[in-house]
Amino acid sequence: MGAVMSLGTGPATSERDFRLDFFRGIALFCIFIDHVDWNSILTQFTLRSLGFSDAAEVFILISGYTAGMVYGRAIEHRGLLRAVMRIYHRVWQLYVAHVFLFMQFMATVAYLVDDLNNSIYAEEFRAADFLKEPGVAVIKALTLQFQPNFMDILPLYIVLLAALPFVLVGFRLWQAGILATSFGLWGAVQLNKHIALAAYPGPDEVWFFNPFAWQALFFLGAWCGWRGLTGGVPWLTNRWLFRLAVVGALAAFLVRLSWTLHWLYDPFPALFGKALWPLLSKTNLSLWRFANVLMLAFLAARLISPQAQFLTSRAAWPFVLCGRHSLHIFCLGILLSTIGRLIINEFLGGVFLQCLIAVAGIAIMIGTAALMEWFKAEQSPSRPQVLQTSMTERGV
């Protein structure tokens, strides 16, 4: 999406694009709120209320864009080997984070298992294979096949980033071919949903985020980020494309709004609900979700300038801050949402408690990001103005 912004300015894109951090920060907060209770009233105000896509699409698209830009630049300036090493270093960090989240999940299970086995739910809960064979569950978590309780987006991110070096090299050799392959694979998944990765316990379970479908969004973002380094994508300025995006995004928003009103007040009709609900597969990133997030990203890139005053204002600061430390804040968000769910269930919380948990959780996320920012500045005295450091110094 940022490819659009560099149209006027030419190849000079060394300045940090705060929009990326800002919107990624928003996505992180939304992911947290959606995870605490997917069916709570608060989730009607997260990114998913804007249309058919939700925070996951925004997160993956921005991550792809940033990765393409940062590592694409690293290849140019520091050589392929160094860039590839940096990518796999990042993959390793993500993997460790995934294992950490799994430990936290198993700890929660271990804490509750006694009570569960002696409850009226014992018979139902016995279907959980990870209790029958915890050893297998651990191995399957290490191989990314066991993805309980929202531990599904990091495995996706890990495999996408691991494939990135090949794609970036591919862009340099034959970008049209790479993009066509990427979209072709996505299209194949739409036609045949058996193109998927197996998940534990099997045999019919698959990864919640199908990497063969989601790669198209990530690598399209990476391509835009990579193209941004060398002048952007000219045809993205097309007036008709802009008009199409406005009409499309607005239509999706209105349809989605009717669904929200329908859930709140049943007699209100859910426009096209019967026809569209089966077509909104998140697992396989259906066309509707894909198109919708691209339109939203396109509009955001066109309507908000990377130099917009607002992005450096005090109000935007918490979002930018969290977006910048996205890996840590994402993991923290997963942890906090689990705790939030425990609290809500323990106290049978209503809307008030849900709001309280959302506010407290977001405050902790911002506080942690601020601490990390401060610590980072402390550690690098040569760069007192951390805000101005280029993104190449940071992870993605």
Next chain:
Amino acid sequence: MNMAGTFLHRTLRLLAAAGIGLLLLPETALAQEQDCAVPTSFYETEPTLPKTTAAITSGKTMVIVVIGGASSLGQAAGSPDLAWPARFALALTSRFPAARVTVNNRAVARQTTQEMASRLDREVIALKPMLVIWETGTTDAVRGTDLDEFRQTIQAGIDRLRASETEMVFMDMQFSRHTHAVINFDRYESVLREVTDANDVPLFRRLDIMHHWAESGLFNLMTTDPARLHHVASRLYDCIGRAMADFVTRGISAGTDIPGKSSGSTK
């Protein structure tokens, strides 16, 4: 933990359980008199069942089949007579003595929706039911069934039952504080709501109803004391059965003069 520690732990637990049991005795007696009525807001917007209600009021012989999982089988209560389908049948006949209803419980513990759907023809439709109550979603959430497949299976099930001119009610998961901490039910719950909504099929929202009861302090669903477990489960299933009787008989006009009919959920 060493042997002594284990022993101490167990003894303490036993003592605590005994103490709690004693303390709870008077409260239990009180609680039993409490009414587990469900506010009509939990189901007033759901579609009604014209054929079933007509059969109930006219005293026509009819079969209701329940297909579901462990919580419909009712093992936690200790006997099939205490499971909610049996209590539902009792509530129906006590409220509508003229009704000639047989409730067949075809629940099997720990089956996915797909496994239940594969039993539809042979075990459910073969009985020529007028109404099928399909309790599902739990095992799929526990095992992590592909959401799209879950949706398609339910849609195919609805189409199959519609083709055999059977009325149906779907029932969602149980509410539980602890399982919700480690299992993601929300996504499956959303799909159930969407599919039933899109097909104009009534959904009995057990999750919300049980949450409501837990909130109003009607049940201690968290009990782990084996002695109280059967008791809590059978009370819960009785309340679910009576709420289901309310749910199924919605639309029978208050003016209809049927002996034994009551508006609340009292027996």
